[in-house]
Amino acid sequence: MNIIKKDAVILGGGPAGLAAALKLKEKGIDNIIILEREKKTGGILRQCIHDGFGIVRFKEALSGPEYADRFVQEVQRQNIEVQTEATVIGLTNDKIVTAATKEGLKKYQAKVVILTMGCRERTRGAISIPGTRPAGVYTAGVAQSYINLKNIMIGKKVVILGSGDIGLIMARRLTLEGAEVLAVIEKQPYPSGLPRNIEQCLNDYNIPLYLSHTVTNIQGKERLESVTVSKVDEKGQAIEGTEKEYNCDTLILSVGLIPENELSLQAGVELHPRTKGPIVDENLQTNVEGIYAAGNVLHVHDLVDFVSIEGEKLAESAAKYIKGEKGYESIIPVTTDHTINNVVPQKISGEQDVEISLRVSKPSKDGQIIMQQGNKVIMMKKFKKLNPAEMIHIKLKKEEIQSKEEIKVVVG
Amino acid sequence: MKREFTCIVCPNSCELVAEIEGKEIKSIEGALCKRGDEYVVQEIKDPKRTIATSVKVIDGEIPLASVRTTKPIPKDKIFEVMEEIKKVKVQAPVQINQVIIENVLNLGSDIIITKSVGIQKCIERVNKEVVAS
Ligand SMILES: Cc1cc2nc3c(=O)[nH]c(=O)nc-3n(C[C@H](O)[C@H](O)[C@H](O)COP(=O)(O)OP(=O)(O)OC[C@H]3O[C@@H](n4cnc5c(N)ncnc54)[C@H](O)[C@@H]3O)c2cc1C
Numbered sequence: 001m002n003i004i005k006k007d008a009v010i011l012g013g014g015p016a017g018l019a020a021a022l023k024l025k026e027k028g029i030d031n032i033i034i035l036e037r038e039k040k041t042g043g044i045l046r047q048c049i050h051d052g053f054g055i056v057r058f059k060e061a062l063s064g065p066e067y068a069d070r071f072v073q074e075v076q077r078q079n080i081e082v083q084t085e086a087t088v089i090g091l092t093n094d095k096i097v098t099a100a101t102k103e104g105l106k107k108y109q110a111k112v113v114i115l116t117m118g119c120r121e122r123t124r125g126a127i128s129i130p131g132t133r134p135a136g137v138y139t140a141g142v143a144q145s146y147i148n149l150k151n152i153m154i155g156k157k158v159v160i161l162g163s164g165d166i167g168l169i170m171a172r173r174l175t176l177e178g179a180e181v182l183a184v185i186e187k188q189p190y191p192s193g194l195p196r197n198i199e200q201c202l203n204d205y206n207i208p209l210y211l212s213h214t215v216t217n218i219q220g221k222e223r224l225e226s227v228t229v230s231k232v233d234e235k236g237q238a239i240e241g242t243e244k245e246y247n248c249d250t251l252i253l254s255v256g257l258i259p260e261n262e263l264s265l266q267a268g269v270e271l272h273p274r275t276k277g278p279i280v281d282e283n284l285q286t287n288v289e290g291i292y293a294a295g296n297v298l299h300v301h302d303l304v305d306f307v308s309i310e311g312e313k314l315a316e317s318a319a320k321y322i323k324g325e326k327g328y329e330s331i332i333p334v335t336t337d338h339t340i341n342n343v344v345p346q347k348i349s350g351e352q353d354v355e356i357s358l359r360v361s362k363p364s365k366d367g368q369i370i371m372q373q374g375n376k377v378i379m380m381k382k383f384k385k386l387n388p389a390e391m392i393h394i395k396l397k398k399e400e401i402q403s404k405e406e407i408k409v410v411v412g
Numbered sequence: 413m414k415r416e417f418t419c420i421v422c423p424n425s426c427e428l429v430a431e432i433e434g435k436e437i438k439s440i441e442g443a444l445c446k447r448g449d450e451y452v453v454q455e456i457k458d459p460k461r462t463i464a465t466s467v468k469v470i471d472g473e474i475p476l477a478s479v480r481t482t483k484p485i486p487k488d489k490i491f492e493v494m495e496e497i498k499k500v501k502v503q504a505p506v507q508i509n510q511v512i513i514e515n516v517l518n519l520g521s522d523i524i525i526t527k528s529v530g531i532q533k534c535i536e537r538v539n540k541e542v543v544a545s
Contacts, residue, residue: 049478049526050464055422063464063480065527069508148466151475176465176494195425199418200461204487303423384442390423 014043016295019311042068131218155250167254281330283317460484
């Protein structure tokens with residue numbers, strides 16, 4: 001097979017991939033291709049028709065498709081090559097990319113591979129809800145694509161399990177479309193979506209949210225007929241005698257997202273057990289030289305503005321690598337304890353300022369994020385509130401880094 | 413009287429506390445920016461929301477085009493505005509920013525398209541019709 005040579009092959013044409021392509025082009029890298037498995041680029045934003053995107057970047061509240069369109073148009077104007085309906089099915093550690101396209105299989109040899117494949121949803125199987133297997137159980141993103149892209153209404157009486165943002169947004173969307181949302185059920189003692197979404201998607205429409213509750217059974221033969229909801233104790237175990245029955249025809253799961261890294265694994269990219277995305281250095285390079293990652297494939301973002309920024313940051317380093325410029329070596333590990341869910345990047349050089357992104361593991365008020373090397377506190381930032389739903393971005397200045405010793409990030 | 417609010421203007425989701433006496437707002441605390449104070453004043457006087465939904469597209473390459481309000485509308489008019497939007501069908505092609513309802517229900521907000529949708533290619537249409545018949 002003919003192997004096509006490219007400076008950069010970008011896997012996935014969502015906001016991360018599009019932003020990376022534009023920045024590479026700006027840095028003078030022309031021989032680029034974006035491979036996207038859908039008919040159109042724009043990624044998950046094509047189905048997120050609510051507004052609230054772009055507040056950081058454009059200072060306006062755009063809908064998902066409008067935000068994506070600004071990047072899609074620019075990619076077109078810059079004549080960047082895009083192949084849609086092209087699913088990448090193979091990736092090797094020497095950066096050979098295989099894609100299944102309408103014209104058959106295509107192979108590319110890349111100097112740099114950019115991983116921007118986004119994430120997928122956790123399903124019923126992933127959380128093992130017992131009961132029958134009727135129609136009417138959807139993940140929130142699938143429900144969203146049916147209603148917002150395919151014009152298919154999914155049900156009339158709905159229970160939502162999980163208080164992730166997509167679930168909250170679907171609670172409002174279903175209500176606007178005339179369905180009745182009976183309740184949102186959340187296993188944790190706190191919501192996992194953003195407070196503003198609890199407010200404008202649930203409270204506005206009088207949809208009750210039950211914290212420390214979960215779905216313990218599903219009934220129905222052909223179609224879902226009812227679900228059983230129980231209270232859970234501190235260990236997350238259902239408490240007997242607290243069962244409540246909801247008659248409904250639809251159950252929506254909004255129980256988390258997982259970075260999409262099957263291809264990364266094929267190429268020998270090492271994943272982090274907490275983020276489920278690649279372990280990266282401050283250049284967003286994985287352990288495989290020349291393979292970079294950004295966006296939801298790296299760690300799940302709540303705001304697309306930061307996804308675009310990450311794509312651009314990645315491209316700046318990737319452009320240098322393509323031009324043969326040697327960057328700093330990242331030898332300082334960045335670690336956490338149980339107070340923090342995850343940090344990105346996991347390795348830095350200490351030779352330049354870096355931005356550390358993280359999520360705390362529990363909500364708290366008047367907390368502080370502390371970075372320390374050994375016993376020395378090198379950075380401390382106070383927060384009025386800390387919420388696992390929000391990704392926190394903290395700049396760490398070069399001067400603040402004291403040695404090559406491990407940097408530990410904790411909530412203090 | 414104290415009343416608590418969660419600001420919905422931006423992802424910071426500030427938790428705000430307003431001290432209200434009768435119709436007068438004595439103080440607002442907790443906002444990281446002045447938009448938070450404005451939100452509380454608006455929320456007490458006349459709560460408003462933006463909405464997003466979609467309209468059918470005739471001959472479109474996809475069946476729906478997403479739409480949104482250009483300005484927030486009174487919260488108690490949301491379902492009436494939804495009814496107005498549901499009456500609309502548009503002919504492909506449509507462009508982002510195309511106004512489909514001007515000044516909806518005289519509320520000072522337009523309904524605009526937020527996703528461009530092209531015309532369905534002839535061959536796909538024929539195929540669909542063959543399958544359907
Ligand atoms: C329902 C929902 C609501 C959200 N609400 C907001 C909000 O209000 N405000 C906000 O700022 N952010 C919001 N976000 C977050 C934001 O939209 C995402 O963080 C962002 O879109 C992620 O971009 P991405 O490029 O990493 O991934 P994606 O947008 O998922 O793009 C990945 C792309 O890769 C493609 N792909 C995957 N695998 C392959 C393969 N093997 N071959 C070829 N192509 C492939 C996919 O088809 C897809 O197009 C929301 C997200 C969701 C899901």
